Amino acid sequence: MAKSPKISASHEPGGLIVHISGLLPSLSPAEQRVARLVVADPADAARRTITDLATAAETSEATVIRFCRSVGMDGYPQLRIRLAAEAARRIEPPDARVVGGDIPPGADLAQIIATIAFNDARAVEETAEQLDPAVCERVVDAIAGAGRIDVYGAGASGFVASDFQQKLHRIGRTAFYFPDVHTALTSAALLGRGDVAVGISHTGTTSDVIEVLEQARARGAATVALTNFPRSPITDVADFVLTTAARETTYRSGAMASRLAQLTVVDCLFVGVAARNRARAKKALEATAEAVQSHRVGGGRRRA
Amino acid sequence: MAKSPKISASHEPGGLIVHISGLLPSLSPAEQRVARLVVADPADAARRTITDLATAAETSEATVIRFCRSVGMDGYPQLRIRLAAEAARRIEPPDARVVGGDIPPGADLAQIIATIAFNDARAVEETAEQLDPAVCERVVDAIAGAGRIDVYGAGASGFVASDFQQKLHRIGRTAFYFPDVHTALTSAALLGRGDVAVGISHTGTTSDVIEVLEQARARGAATVALTNFPRSPITDVADFVLTTAARETTYRSGAMASRLAQLTVVDCLFVGVAARNRARAKKALEATAEAVQSHRVGGGRRRA
DNA sequence: CGCTTCGTGAAAGTAAGTTTCATCCGTGGC
DNA sequence: GCCACGGATGAAACTTACTTTCACGAAGCG
Numbered sequence: 001m002a003k004s005p006k007i008s009a010s011h012e013p014g015g016l017i018v019h020i021s022g023l024l025p026s027l028s029p030a031e032q033r034v035a036r037l038v039v040a041d042p043a044d045a046a047r048r049t050i051t052d053l054a055t056a057a058e059t060s061e062a063t064v065i066r067f068c069r070s071v072g073m074d075g076y077p078q079l080r081i082r083l084a085a086e087a088a089r090r091i092e093p094p095d096a097r098v099v100g101g102d103i104p105p106g107a108d109l110a111q112i113i114a115t116i117a118f119n120d121a122r123a124v125e126e127t128a129e130q131l132d133p134a135v136c137e138r139v140v141d142a143i144a145g146a147g148r149i150d151v152y153g154a155g156a157s158g159f160v161a162s163d164f165q166q167k168l169h170r171i172g173r174t175a176f177y178f179p180d181v182h183t184a185l186t187s188a189a190l191l192g193r194g195d196v197a198v199g200i201s202h203t204g205t206t207s208d209v210i211e212v213l214e215q216a217r218a219r220g221a222a223t224v225a226l227t228n229f230p231r232s233p234i235t236d237v238a239d240f241v242l243t244t245a246a247r248e249t250t251y252r253s254g255a256m257a258s259r260l261a262q263l264t265v266v267d268c269l270f271v272g273v274a275a276r277n278r279a280r281a282k283k284a285l286e287a288t289a290e291a292v293q294s295h296r297v298g299g300g301r302r303r304a
Numbered sequence: 305m306a307k308s309p310k311i312s313a314s315h316e317p318g319g320l321i322v323h324i325s326g327l328l329p330s331l332s333p334a335e336q337r338v339a340r341l342v343v344a345d346p347a348d349a350a351r352r353t354i355t356d357l358a359t360a361a362e363t364s365e366a367t368v369i370r371f372c373r374s375v376g377m378d379g380y381p382q383l384r385i386r387l388a389a390e391a392a393r394r395i396e397p398p399d400a401r402v403v404g405g406d407i408p409p410g411a412d413l414a415q416i417i418a419t420i421a422f423n424d425a426r427a428v429e430e431t432a433e434q435l436d437p438a439v440c441e442r443v444v445d446a447i448a449g450a451g452r453i454d455v456y457g458a459g460a461s462g463f464v465a466s467d468f469q470q471k472l473h474r475i476g477r478t479a480f481y482f483p484d485v486h487t488a489l490t491s492a493a494l495l496g497r498g499d500v501a502v503g504i505s506h507t508g509t510t511s512d513v514i515e516v517l518e519q520a521r522a523r524g525a526a527t528v529a530l531t532n533f534p535r536s537p538i539t540d541v542a543d544f545v546l547t548t549a550a551r552e553t554t555y556r557s558g559a560m561a562s563r564l565a566q567l568t569v570v571d572c573l574f575v576g577v578a579a580r581n582r583a584r585a586k587k588a589l590e591a592t593a594e595a596v597q598s599h600r601v602g603g604g605r606r607r608a
Numbered sequence: 609c610g611c612t613t614c615g616t617g618a619a620a621g622t623a624a625g626t627t628t629c630a631t632c633c634g635t636g637g638c
Numbered sequence: 639g640c641c642a643c644g645g646a647t648g649a650a651a652c653t654t655a656c657t658t659t660c661a662c663g664a665a666g667c668g
Binding site: 047081085110112116117121122125156264271 | 350385386389393413422431435444560575576
């Protein structure tokens with residue numbers, strides 16, 4: 001056929017379905033039957049084979065192909081995947097998520113899971129959004145160039161502190177964490193210029209951590225605070241303040257989302273430090289990974 | 305071992321991509337090549353014919369078919385359609401974010417932060433999506449009714465294990481965590497019917513954890529595995545399998561996203577258990593909170 | 609050292625998609 | 639009334655895509 005060079009929307013910008021229904025009147029009767037099936041249930045049509053769809057439309061495969069060409073597709077397979085994509089897009093995500101909130105007493109486990117995950121994910125995202133890259137940069141600088149790094153934290157924040165310590169250690173930075181205040185204090189007393197002390201406290205009011213950080217600062221170490229509350233006491237003894245953005249309120253959410261937010265910040269710092277010397281960090285990581293290899297079964301591959 | 309009726313999610317309710325990346329390690333090398341192509345760009349894979357995809361993966365069509373069956377599809381056309389749907393559903397990530405992946409060498413800190421946060425948040429969300437509430441429910445039941453709960457984990461998963469232990473402890477459940485394998489083994493030997501043992505291992509191949517879990521199971525305790533890989537060895541010794549959905553690949557992302565995903569699951573279980581007896585849990589939490597009150601400055605209030 | 613098992617691709621076989629072509633039917637000219 | 643003519647249509651031939659079968663080779667096991 002001599003298709004004239006026509007100027008029109010060949011890209012069908014809106015939905016494919018909309019496009020098809022627009023073309024419907026211009027199609028031949030047999031093609032219209034196909035079109036109607038497709039428009040009525042795109043997902044279903046995507047599942048069918050060409051023969052199947054032709055039968056359903058009471059026509060032949062040839063007509064279905066013609067229909068494909070009529071609506072601007074190369075062939076049936078292309079139509080199929082486009083329909084599948086289209087159908088997937090128009091499904092509304094069933095938002096059973098309980099936003100920002102508390103978990104209602106009668107909640108079943110599925111609701112609990114959805115709520116927790118939603119809040120956790122939000123905390124992570126929002127923390128990243130409000131993190132100041134400039135401050136991070138300076139903290140990374142300090143850690144990357146530090147002689148020694150002490151990480152302090154109590155309770156739930158202690159896990160994060162410990163995690164951070166272990167991470168830094170794995171890339172060859174000299175880092176310490178102390179579960180005990182007294183030990184931490186003695187360690188802080190030994191810090192000096194060029195060293196870094198990181199204090200982690202969700203509330204920013206944990207006196208043990210503040211005290212240790214204060215000590216470290218007095219000795220000349222650079223001090224970093226990681227807290228959810230930018231004006232909490234811990235910020236008074238910190239040269240650099242990094243904040244998380246968990247907005248949990250009730251006891252039930254506990255320190256859950258905040259802990260994830262803290263870990264996210266820790267991860268960012270870690271990667272930042274590692275990026276300062278990729279080669280060395282990579283080597284160190286590989287060495288540590290290899291070290292635990294003998295404690296793994298199956299050599300990495302798992303049974304089929 | 306005589307595989308006893310194990311409770312785990314056989315369906316793939318969350319994303320198909322997530323499902324595939326979880327199965328990745330249990331696939332044969334040639335199938336893995338196919339899987340990686342599919343995960344890397346589902347939309348592109350959906351566009352390809354089976355021969356095309358096979359060529360791209362440097363394998364034969366037969367292997368692609370085998371891959372389809374391995375991930376639970378009927379055949380290639382079905383996979384194609386599902387991939388197209390999947391690709392359409394996901395919101396295209398803002399280009400600064402490097403999806404699922406590695407951080408480019410030249411990245412500045414802002415990019416690093418965005419990338420990490422994005423992947424972390426995704427891991428949390430996707431983990432929640434694919435968690436099977438029914439399995440969770442049974443685990444919660446077991447824990448809520450347990451005489452004693454042991455939580456095992458090594459390395460990075462050890463932090464998570466420790467966190468879980470502490471959480472359960474705070475709501476009055478008798479829970480233990482052992483940083484040392486030998487201590488853990490002796491503890492496991494003392495478990496019995498009505499007790500619960502939880503083993504956490506991202507890869508599912510940590511022999512220490514598997515060994516301890518096996519011991520616990522032999523003594524009659526209910527065993528729970530938390531891993532990213534549904535067919536890893538640890539699942540052989542677990543009555544209940546819970547999976548995370550972190551799809552990190554490279555060393556750099558390390559165990560970062562997976563750890564957040566694990567914590568999310570732990571949080572869900574924790575809240576689930578706490579919800580079984582709200583009054584008691586609340587009272588216990590308040591008591592523990594009060595206990596550390598004297599270690600806070602400003603009486604918990606923060607200055608304006 | 610043979611045995612099995614598993615992963616693999618070549619090739620055969622089947623199904624799906626595409627093209628070709630003859631037919632049908634309505635239309636309009638002679 | 640008869641005969642082109644042209645578009646719509648489906649049967650059938652054809653091509654491509656998908657699936658199965660099978661044999662080979664490598665890795666693990668007794």
